[in-house]
Amino acid sequence: MNTAAAREAILRDVMDRWKSAVDAHEPQQVASCFTEDAIFQGVRPYSVGRQGVTEYYASQPLGLAADYRVLETRQLGDDAMLGYLSVDFSFTDRPTLRVTLGVTLRRVAGQWYIGHYQVSRLD
Secondary structure, X not given: OOOHHHHHHHHHHHHHHHHHHHHOOOHHHHHOOXXXXXXXXXXXXXXXXXXXXXXXXXXXXXXXXXEEEEEEEEEEXXXXXXXEEEEEEEOOOOOOEEEEEEEEEEEEXXXXXXXXXXXXXXX
16 A cells, blocks of 8 residues: 555545445445444534444435545555545535545454544635
8 A cells, every 4th residue: 555556546446436336326235335433524514433424424415426536645554544625415406516525544353434524615
């Protein structure tokens, strides 16, 4: 994981699973991308754990889709890394919402998960 390309590949693997579940409106699948104790901050008050992630995405409208672009990655340790992304959330009935997203990934039992998720609105 020492190269930027290796870090980006890990981040893309996790975020592609996240995006696929968001786009399919599968809240439990979205939550499966997170650690059991993940800190989650969308555009509403934060939660801790997969249940909060499930509830957040269950409340999102059908047709929500996410498109992301990786901006930066940083290695934090052998089993931890940081990702910084630009994300466009599109809807069927309102304008696209562009945000920045900071995630911390943790490797647990050989699998990478989101341990911290922090959305920032730029407007």
